[in-house]
Amino acid sequence: MSMSHACDHDHDHAHHLDSGRIAARLSEAQRLCEAQGERMTAPRLRTLELILGENAPVKAYDVIDRFHPDGAAKPPTVYRALAFLEQMGLIHRIESLNAFVACQGHADGQVVQPHAAAFLLCDCCGSSEEVAVSLPEIDQQAAASGFETRRVTLEARGLCKACR
Amino acid sequence: MSMSHACDHDHDHAHHLDSGRIAARLSEAQRLCEAQGERMTAPRLRTLELILGENAPVKAYDVIDRFHPDGAAKPPTVYRALAFLEQMGLIHRIESLNAFVACQGHADGQVVQPHAAAFLLCDCCGSSEEVAVSLPEIDQQAAASGFETRRVTLEARGLCKACR
DNA sequence: GGCAATGTGTTATGTAATAACATAATTGCT
DNA sequence: AGCAATTATGTTATTACATAACACATTGCC
Numbered sequence: 001m002s003m004s005h006a007c008d009h010d011h012d013h014a015h016h017l018d019s020g021r022i023a024a025r026l027s028e029a030q031r032l033c034e035a036q037g038e039r040m041t042a043p044r045l046r047t048l049e050l051i052l053g054e055n056a057p058v059k060a061y062d063v064i065d066r067f068h069p070d071g072a073a074k075p076p077t078v079y080r081a082l083a084f085l086e087q088m089g090l091i092h093r094i095e096s097l098n099a100f101v102a103c104q105g106h107a108d109g110q111v112v113q114p115h116a117a118a119f120l121l122c123d124c125c126g127s128s129e130e131v132a133v134s135l136p137e138i139d140q141q142a143a144a145s146g147f148e149t150r151r152v153t154l155e156a157r158g159l160c161k162a163c164r
Numbered sequence: 165m166s167m168s169h170a171c172d173h174d175h176d177h178a179h180h181l182d183s184g185r186i187a188a189r190l191s192e193a194q195r196l197c198e199a200q201g202e203r204m205t206a207p208r209l210r211t212l213e214l215i216l217g218e219n220a221p222v223k224a225y226d227v228i229d230r231f232h233p234d235g236a237a238k239p240p241t242v243y244r245a246l247a248f249l250e251q252m253g254l255i256h257r258i259e260s261l262n263a264f265v266a267c268q269g270h271a272d273g274q275v276v277q278p279h280a281a282a283f284l285l286c287d288c289c290g291s292s293e294e295v296a297v298s299l300p301e302i303d304q305q306a307a308a309s310g311f312e313t314r315r316v317t318l319e320a321r322g323l324c325k326a327c328r
Numbered sequence: 329g330g331c332a333a334t335g336t337g338t339t340a341t342g343t344a345a346t347a348a349c350a351t352a353a354t355t356g357c358t
Numbered sequence: 359a360g361c362a363a364t365t366a367t368g369t370t371a372t373t374a375c376a377t378a379a380c381a382c383a384t385t386g387c388c
Contacts, residue, residue, distance in 0.1 A: 041366070076368080076369080095259035098343085098375095133301040137299075138318070141295040141297065142322070145284060149284075149320045150321055150322040151321050152318070153319045154302070154318050155259070157317070158312045158313040158314040159311070160310070160311055164310070205384095207336075239377080240376090241338095
């Protein structure tokens with residue numbers, strides 16, 4: 001956690017996942033990688049584990065600091081794992097926070113096509129909610145300009161229900 | 165300019181503004197600030213000038229390096245000016261590039277309400293096109309979650325017409 | 329003039345990310 | 359199994375991005 005508090009209420013609503021659910025998500029991720037001929041190695045798994053542990057976006061250096069029980073990892077180890085996990089669609093980078101959050105498309109047995117995800121990011125408690133949206137207006141404007149879209153970043157900053 | 169070229173064609177289509185147009189935009193910005201009881205000071209004006217000089221997002225340290233004819237500015241000077249200009253709606257921060265681009269709402273006599281701007285960002289030539297969009301789906305999802313949106317970042321990365 | 333508010337200059341530091349190169353593990357081939 | 363090619367990791371160093379803190383200057387207002 002690392003949020004600047006502009007409020008006095010507690011933030012317990014920003015839950016952690018319990019270890020059982022984390023384990024389930026990790027083995028599901030493992031399976032998904034193998035299905036695509038990619039290797040889910042130890043540092044990748046550890047990085048994903050640390051990100052799944054929060055339901056708020058996690059900073060790269062928080063992962064680095066917590067990576068080993070007895071000391072920090074080297075930055076490239078973690079940045080490489082983050083790049084891999086993002087390519088696999090297991091995590092998303094939150095540009096406006098320089099942080100990473102687990103993709104919710106893989107939670108609770110959901111199966112979601114590769115999607116342009118949008119995020120509702122609470123400035124108070126730091127929580128993140130992923131929502132799937134289509135963007136007809138952007139597609140239309142892009143088409144009108146002859147622009148070929150490869151990927152879209154869509155992040156709404158504000159206050160979540162619990163923090164309003 | 166600071167774009168990684170994945171192509172061999174030229175990028176002349178990423179025009180610079182001529183000095184006459186820049187001057188017009190600067191005095192328009194000056195007027196706009198005064199109308200709101202804010203001061204358009206020398207470092208703010210210089211920062212805006214350097215950003216208007218490109219039609220692609222400009223890095224903070226590019227502004228810093230070019231600030232004085234004979235040497236760099238100190239980072240806080242420029243970062244403070246950038247924060248001010250963004251608050252005034254004269255520039256936008258592009259999160260996915262860590263860069264800043266002039267707001268097109270003030271170009272060519274346009275008068276635009278404060279808007280959630282979206283950007284079409286070319287990965288090849290670095291050019292930026294600002295488009296105004298409404299986001300009914302996001303508004304809807306936010307409302308459904310009880311989320312109060314304060315501001316939205318919407319950035320499409322891809323290839324512009326000239327670079328496809 | 330004198331005070332409060334706002335803006336700037338300056339030093340130092342904090343935070344985020346990658347380059348480059350050496351070593352190790354895995355895969356596929358014969 | 360032996361070997362080469364590929365992929366991944368370890369490690370050191372450096373680069374890029376951004377702000378804290380405090381001193382000084384300028385402006386607006388009474």
